[in-house]
Amino acid sequence: xxxxxxxxxxxxxxxxxxxxxxxxILARLRLEFHRLEAMLVAFVAGAxxxxxxxxxxxVTHQARKGFFLWPGLLLIIWALRxxxxxRSAVPWKPIPRAWKLLFLVVFTxxxxxxxxxxxxxxxxxxxxxxHLGNVARFWKFHGFAWDYHNMYSYLxxxxxxxxxxxFSFGKHSSxxxxxxxxxTTLPLLIxxxxxxxxxxxxxxxxxxxxxxxxxxxxxxxxxxxDLTVATVIFAxxxxxxxxxxxxNPNLLILIGLLSGFAFxxxxxxxxxxxxxxxxxxxxxxxxxxRPLVMVTAPALLLIFPWLLRNWIWLGNPAAPFLNxxxxxxxxxxxxxxxxxxxxxxxxxxxxxxIPVQLAVRGGLVGGxxxxxxxxxxxxxxxxxxxQGRRLLLAAAIFAIPAAxxxxxxxLIPALPFLALSMGLACANSSGVLxxxxxxxAYLCWPAHAAWYCDDWAWRISSxxxxxxxxxxxxxxxxxxxxxxxKLKTLxxxxxxPDGKIFSFAGRPEAYFDRTIVTSYESTxxxxxxxxxxxxVSDPAPTHRTRFRFLPLxxxxxxxxxxxxxxxxxxxxxxxxxxxxxQLPRESNxxxxxxxxGWEVQLAFDNNYATRWSTWQAMEPHMYIAVDFGSVKxxxxxxxxxxxxxxxxxxxxxxxxxxxxxxxxxxxxxDVRAPSGLxxxxxxxxxxLGIDYLWVNDSDYASEDMKKYSNSWGIxxxxxxxxxxxxxxx
Amino acid sequence: xxxxxxxxxxxPVPPQFESSLGLDPGELRPAVQMDDAxxxxxxxxxxxxxxxxxRWAFLHPELRLQVExxxxxxxxxxxxxxxxxxRETGPVVVSCSINGKLLGSVRCPHPGRYRFExxxxxxxxxxxxxxxxxxxxxxxxxxxxxxAQLSFLLAGAxxxx
Numbered sequence: 073x074x075x076x077x078x079x080x081x082x083x084x085x086x087x088x089x090x091x092x093x094x095x096x097i098l099a100r101l102r103l104e105f106h107r108l109e110a111m112l113v114a115f116v117a118g119a120x121x122x123x124x125x126x127x128x129x130x131v132t133h134q135a136r137k138g139f140f141l142w143p144g145l146l147l148i149i150w151a152l153r154x155x156x157x158x159r160s161a162v163p164w165k166p167i168p169r170a171w172k173l174l175f176l177v178v179f180t181x182x183x184x185x186x187x188x189x190x191x192x193x194x195x196x197x198x199x200x201x202x203h204l205g206n207v208a209r210f211w212k213f214h215g216f217a218w219d220y221h222n223m224y225s226y227l228x229x230x231x232x233x234x235x236x237x238x239f240s241f242g243k244h245s246s247x248x249x250x251x252x253x254x255x256t257t258l259p260l261l262i263x264x265x266x267x268x269x270x271x272x273x274x275x276x277x278x279x280x281x282x283x284x285x286x287x288x289x290x291x292x293x294x295x296x297x298d299l300t301v302a303t304v305i306f307a308x309x310x311x312x313x314x315x316x317x318x319x320n321p322n323l324l325i326l327i328g329l330l331s332g333f334a335f336x337x338x339x340x341x342x343x344x345x346x347x348x349x350x351x352x353x354x355x356x357x358x359x360x361x362r363p364l365v366m367v368t369a370p371a372l373l374l375i376f377p378w379l380l381r382n383w384i385w386l387g388n389p390a391a392p393f394l395n396x397x398x399x400x401x402x403x404x405x406x407x408x409x410x411x412x413x414x415x416x417x418x419x420x421x422x423x424x425x426i427p428v429q430l431a432v433r434g435g436l437v438g439g440x441x442x443x444x445x446x447x448x449x450x451x452x453x454x455x456x457x458x459q460g461r462r463l464l465l466a467a468a469i470f471a472i473p474a475a476x477x478x479x480x481x482x483l484i485p486a487l488p489f490l491a492l493s494m495g496l497a498c499a500n501s502s503g504v505l506x507x508x509x510x511x512x513a514y515l516c517w518p519a520h521a522a523w524y525c526d527d528w529a530w531r532i533s534s535x536x537x538x539x540x541x542x543x544x545x546x547x548x549x550x551x552x553x554x555x556x557x558k559l560k561t562l563x564x565x566x567x568x569p570d571g572k573i574f575s576f577a578g579r580p581e582a583y584f585d586r587t588i589v590t591s592y593e594s595t596x597x598x599x600x601x602x603x604x605x606x607x608v609s610d611p612a613p614t615h616r617t618r619f620r621f622l623p624l625x626x627x628x629x630x631x632x633x634x635x636x637x638x639x640x641x642x643x644x645x646x647x648x649x650x651x652x653x654q655l656p657r658e659s660n661x662x663x664x665x666x667x668x669g670w671e672v673q674l675a676f677d678n679n680y681a682t683r684w685s686t687w688q689a690m691e692p693h694m695y696i697a698v699d700f701g702s703v704k705x706x707x708x709x710x711x712x713x714x715x716x717x718x719x720x721x722x723x724x725x726x727x728x729x730x731x732x733x734x735x736x737x738x739x740x741x742d743v744r745a746p747s748g749l750x751x752x753x754x755x756x757x758x759x760l761g762i763d764y765l766w767v768n769d770s771d772y773a774s775e776d777m778k779k780y781s782n783s784w785g786i787x788x789x790x791x792x793x794x795x796x797x798x799x800x801x
Numbered sequence: 802x803x804x805x806x807x808x809x810x811x812x813p814v815p816p817q818f819e820s821s822l823g824l825d826p827g828e829l830r831p832a833v834q835m836d837d838a839x840x841x842x843x844x845x846x847x848x849x850x851x852x853x854x855x856r857w858a859f860l861h862p863e864l865r866l867q868v869e870x871x872x873x874x875x876x877x878x879x880x881x882x883x884x885x886x887x888r889e890t891g892p893v894v895v896s897c898s899i900n901g902k903l904l905g906s907v908r909c910p911h912p913g914r915y916r917f918e919x920x921x922x923x924x925x926x927x928x929x930x931x932x933x934x935x936x937x938x939x940x941x942x943x944x945x946x947x948x949a950q951l952s953f954l955l956a957g958a959x960x961x962x
Contacts, residue, residue, distance in 0.1 A: 401809070607825070662811040669809030679818035699811065744929045747825055747869060752818065783825055 075242075075542050079191065082241025083249030086122075086234055087115065089144040092151030094118025097329075101322040104158040109264040112257050114157075116307045117326055119234060119254075119300075120333035120374060126233035127336075127377050133215035137240045144237070162317075167263075167272040174506065175276045178513045179259065182283055185518065189532055190252035190293035191540040194244040194582070195553040199295030204244050204582035207235045207295075212585075218385060221402045222593045223392035223411070228378040230336030231297035244582060248295040255292025255299040258306060259283040262488055265310050266495075269459060273505055274495035280509040281491040284516040286531040287439030287480045288487075293532070301341045302485045304334040308344055309466050309489070312351050313459075324352065324366035331367065332374025339393070340473035340482065345371045347469055396688055401670035404687035406640055407598055418478045430480050435526025438479040441487065443524065444512040451490055453497035463493045554580045555793035559766075562790045562797060566764070573764040573797075574600045574757060576771040589762055596760060599671070603681045603756040604765075607749035608776045613644040613680050615715035618739045619723045623650070623707040628726035630697030631709060633690050634736070637718035642685040643675040643696055644713035650705050660701035666694060680745075681752035683713055690719060715742070750776075750783040754800045762800070769794040829867035829931055832877075832959020845933060848955060855881055855954035862952060863935040868960050871928045874921040876904055878936060878958040879914070886942035886951055887912040895953065898935045899925050914956070926960065934958060 094114030098105070105113060129135040167175070194200050202224035209217050209225075210232070217225070235247035259279035266275015282288060292299040308330045315323040331348045334341035345368065352363050379389040388398035393412075396405040419436045420426055426437075427446060434440030451467070454460025467489035474482040498504045514520060518532045525531065539549040550557045556579050567573060567586045576591045591601035606613060619631075629648060633641050648655045657676060665672035668687050675684035675696060686694050709723050722736035757765075765786060767774050777784055777798065786798040833843040836854040845863035849856045858880070868874065882893055896906035897917055902925060907917045926932050938952035 399808075657814040657817065659813060661814045663814065664809070664811040666808065669811075672809070673812050673815040677815045677818050745825075747828060747929070750825060755818075780825075 073542075075546075076191070079242035079245045079249065082238035082243075082246030083253065085141075085144060085241060086238040086246075086250050087253045088148050089140075089237065090118035090122050090234070091115045092118060092148045093121045095151045095157065096147070096154060097121065097326070098157050099154055101325060102158065103320065103322055103326065104160040104318075106160050106162075106164060106264070106268070108260065109160075109268065110157050112261045112264065113307060113311070113326075115253070115257060116304055116333075117329060120230075120304075120329050120336070122237070123230045123233040123333065123336060124374055124377070126236055127230075130210055130215040130233070130236070131377075131381070133213065135210055135214045135236055135240075140237045140240055162268065164267040165270050165272050167267065167276060171273050171276045171506070174509060175263065175279060178280050178284060178509070181517075182289065182513075183256065185532060185535050186252060186255060186289055186293040187249075188535050188537055188540040189290070190248045191245055192536040193539060193546045193549050194248050194295050195550060195580075196290070196294035196296065197578070197580075199248060200244070200550075200554060200580035200582045201578050202581065203232060203295045203297065204235065204239070204247055205580075207232050207239050207247060208582050208585075210236050211239055216381070216385075220587070221596065222590070223403055223408075224593060226382055226386060226388075226391035226403070228336050228339055230333055230374075230378075231300050231338070235295060244295065248293065251295055251297065251299055252293050254303045255283075255288065258299060258303045258488065261303065261306055261310060262492065265306075265313075265492070268310075269313065271459075271492075271496065271499060274492060274499050277495040277498075277505040277509045278488060278491035281442070281444060281494070281512055282488055284513045285441045285445070285487065286434070286516050286518075286521050286525070286529075287441055288484060289516070289518075290439065290530060290532045291481050291484065296481070297337050298481045298484045301334060301338045302488060304330050304337060305341060305344055305470055305485045306488045308334065308348050309462075312348060313462070315352075316355055321363065321366060324363055325370050327352075328367040328370035329374065332371035335371075335375045336378055339390075340477075341470075341485065343469055343472060345375070347466070396667075399667055402595055404595055404598055404668070404685075406685075406687035406689075407592060407595075409688070411592060412476065415477045415479070416475075430483065432524055433526045434480065434529030434531065436478075438481060439530040440480060440521075440525055441483070442512050442516045444508055444515070445490075447508070448490055448494060450497045451493035454493040457496060460493055460496045463489045463496065467493060550580075550583065554583070556580055556795060557583055558792040559790055559795065559797055560584060563764075563766075566789055566797075566799070571764065572760075572762045573766050574604070574762045575766040576601065576604075576773075577768055579766065588766070595671075596762075598687070599674075599682070600757050600760060600762055602683065602685075603753040604773055606681045606683075607753055608773050611714050612745040612749075613683065613713045614743050614745050615713060616739075616741045616743060617711040617721065618741070619709045619721075619735050619737070620739065621707060621723065621735045623705050624725060624734070625703050625705050626725040626727060627701070627703050628697060628699045629706060629709060630695045630724050630726075630731065631711060631721050632692075632724055632731075632733075633686075633694040633719060634692050634722055635690055635718060635720035636692060637690045639690060639716055639718055640685045640687055641690045641694060641716065641719055642683045642713050643711050644680055644683040645678065645711070646675045646696055646698070647710040647712070648698060648704075648706050649708035649710065651707065654710075655700075655704060655706065658701065662699040662701065663697070664699070665696040672696060679752050679756060680712075681749050681756050695724075715740075748783075750780065751785045754785050758800055764789075765796075765798040765800065767796050767798065769796070829865060830959070831866055831868040832957065832961070833864065833866065834957035835955055855956055858936060858938070858952040858955045860941070860950045860952070861935060861937065862955060863933055864958055865931050865933050866959055867931050868926055868928060870962065871923075871926050873962050874926055874960045875918055875962070876921050876934065876958070876960055877916060877918040878934075879916050879956040880936075881914050881954040881956065882909045882912050883954055884912045886953070889942050890940045893938050893940065893953070895936055895938050898937070900932055901935075909953075921960065 094117040097117050234250050238246035238250045262279040263275045266272045311327045327348050331345040334344040349367050382391040383389040386402050387400040392403045395408050429437045431441050431445040432443050467486045471486035538544040572587045574589045579588050581588050589597050591597045663672045671684050674682040723734045724731040785801045790797045835856045843864050847859040847862045892910045894908050897904045905919045942951040
């Protein structure tokens with residue numbers, strides 16, 4: 073019981089602080105709203121400010137409970153004592169009684185299910201993975217961990233800032249409940265929209281469609297951020313419509329603030345600010361910069377801290393993206409490309425399967441929206457009305473990020489607009505809206521969704537009352553849903569606090585108080601992954617490209633790529649010869665390369681399990697170079713590695729202030745793979761500070777590691793449900 | 802916190818990796834003792850299968866081995882001419898071949914333990930390519946009961962540098 077109280081305390085406190093901060097902002101801006109919409113807008117606006125303040129606590133490493141509690145309490149008291157907000161005089165069209173009843177029944181029923189799921193221990197993949205993994209790390213270090221490098225820690229983390237406050241009281245479930253608060257806010261805001269703009273039935277219809285959608289149900293009751301993004305974006309749209317009617321310039325400040333917060337919560341909301349600014353410019357129809365500044369300035373205030381953090385920390389403001397524009401040693405451009413390509417992949421055979429997957433099946437797209445969304449094309453009928461055109465424009469714009477990610481949850485920000493448009497399109501057909509809303513709620517009820525969706529579709533499939541009330545121990549519940557959790561005790565007893573564990577696959581790191589280096593999440597992970605796969609990969613690094621030329625004296629030599637092709641150019645070892653003998657690598661040599669010069673030493677370490685790679689598609693002028701420190705006589709250069717037929721290389725030497733091409737004629741040959749590659753790979757990991765391996769049976773190297781653990785130099789410490797945990801000896 | 806520019810700096814040569822890290826699975830060593838756990842993997846023919854420190858070499862005993870580095874190699878073979886066969890055969894000459902080419906021989910004028918060791922001519926053995934080594938004893942002991950021919954008791958053989 074004590075545990076539940078802490079969980080609820082953390083979530084309620086965070087929501088209360090947000091609401092209080094929002095109330096003070098609305099009061100300061102002298103904005104007028106109806107009671108319900110004032111509460112909702114205040115919560116969202118206050119969340120933006122609370123998140124912003126927490127960011128600075130994280131920068132200064134003062135993210136401590138006391139810094140949340142006391143200023144938060146003062147803020148709540150201040151807001152309670154502040155005069156009531158001004159009430160809007162614009163009349164609301166009342167909701168018909170039957171529609172009110174429909175909404176209350178659907179909303180209450182799903183609310184209970186979502187609340188119990190959010191209250192239960194967090195088991196969602198991303199929630200227990202990086203969202204709360206980051207939060208747990210912030211909590212451990214009282215702020216940002218600057219020496220921890222992982223692509224997910226570079227994303228904007230506006231929502232994680234709110235999670236952190238809740239987490240400091242009630243840990244993981246508290247954070248999930250904060251997201252649940254946004255999930256609850258969104259349908260209410262949609263209802264308010266309908267009321268304010270004269271479409272109460274449409275508002276209720278859209279709210280039901282949104283709230284009952286299975287992907288929204290599970291996403292919103294997990295420690296994700298999609299419902300926050302959707303709520304904030306919808307609030308921006310809502311306020312733009314209010315501004316359009318009232319022309320209160322102070323609304324623009326609020327719109328800007330929320331536009332910035334949308335980006336701070338998730339990069340995919342980057343279009344919110346251009347949308348808002350564009351809308352304002354369009355509606356003003358005059359050349360005045362002032363309204364634009366009123367929107368843009370507060371937005372940038374919330375956006376810049378995240379960009380600036382990444383720029384200073386990583387050298388890439390947009391990290392973990394745009395790495396080829398902002399090269400850095402922390403994330404490879406090629407890995408970024410592979411990652412983004414994987415996100416786009418649907419796994420369907422025909423294009424028509426995509427709408428069916430998104431609306432009905434859900435197995436290949438990480439959840440589904442509900443079969444009624446198959447009627448989404450009806451929304452085009454809303455183009456007949458001005459409000460419909462605006463809604464559809466917003467739906468189209470905020471659906472753009474979904475083109476880059478096949479996950480159905482990336483459509484969530486566009487869904488409120490789509491649902492409202494569908495409602496508007498059918499508004500004149502009496503009874504259709506009600507039938508569709510009831511039908512949707514009925515089909516999306518967790519027990520009913522199982523009739524038609526894929527078995528493995530991401531959705532709420534149970535109401536874990538016992539786990540939510542902690543009558544089932546948290547450990548038992550997590551173990552049943554996150555089998556990795558079974559190794560928690562072993563790992564935390566075996567691995568020292570500063571130890572690193574390598575894993576090919578992502579893990580629920582929020583529950584492990586150790587650093588897990590995942591193969592695709594950092595350059596460190598890429599290097600470890602490369603080393604471990606080299607001994608079991610085909611082709612092996614057995615190809616030799618030798619360039620012979622007449623003896624010449626030079627201080628610098630380089631090999632330059634002259635071809636353009638999609639594969640990466642890689643070099644396992646580069647050796648320079650004189651008179652048939654390899655020049656010994658001397659301490660005064662200087663090695664360089666472009667791109668990815670940070671890893672050039674991997675081509676000069678005599679280790680066949682490591683390699684320098686461009687980590688981006690081959691392009692002319694890429695090079696790998698040696699400065700001998702003094703003039704040497706050389707007559708051959710040898711590159712060893714994996715054969716790449718599309719590469720075309722030439723050797724150049726530095727003479728008279730310029731690089732002079734010497735030869736592009738190469739002798740190609742193959743040799744046997746060197747011995748001991750497995751051990752070379754694991755020793756490389758040790759060199760990188762990684763002493764443990766966590767391997768799934770489905771991982772590429774798993775069988776080989778199981779069979780030849782002696783050759784790898786690894787010892788099995790434990791195994792559970794198809795995963796094995798090894799120590800590197 | 803360290804901001805980075807577009808280009809990485811130049812770097813010194815890193816510590817050089819010691820590449821002789823033992824064998825990959827399935828690879829052969831340059832030498833084998835008959836009581837090694839995996840000694841059977843090295844036997845091509847005519848050596849008794851019992852996992853003992855000394856195994857009977859029959860008519861044409863043959864092993865396969867593999868070296869990482871073929872420079873300055875010496876081949877050795879340790880074996881025992883036992884009393885029981887010596888009484889029948891008298892002094893024995895044991896010759897060793899590598900890949901079918903005779904490397905040399907040793908005369909065993911009395912029963913006991915012997916070690917044959919001789920440098921390997923350059924080019925006879927290649928790096929990381931399995932090589933067969935065989936021995937031949939003259940005269941051999943012929944068992945009266947089953948006519949089996951016994952050359953000597955083999956302790957081990959291999960390449961050293």
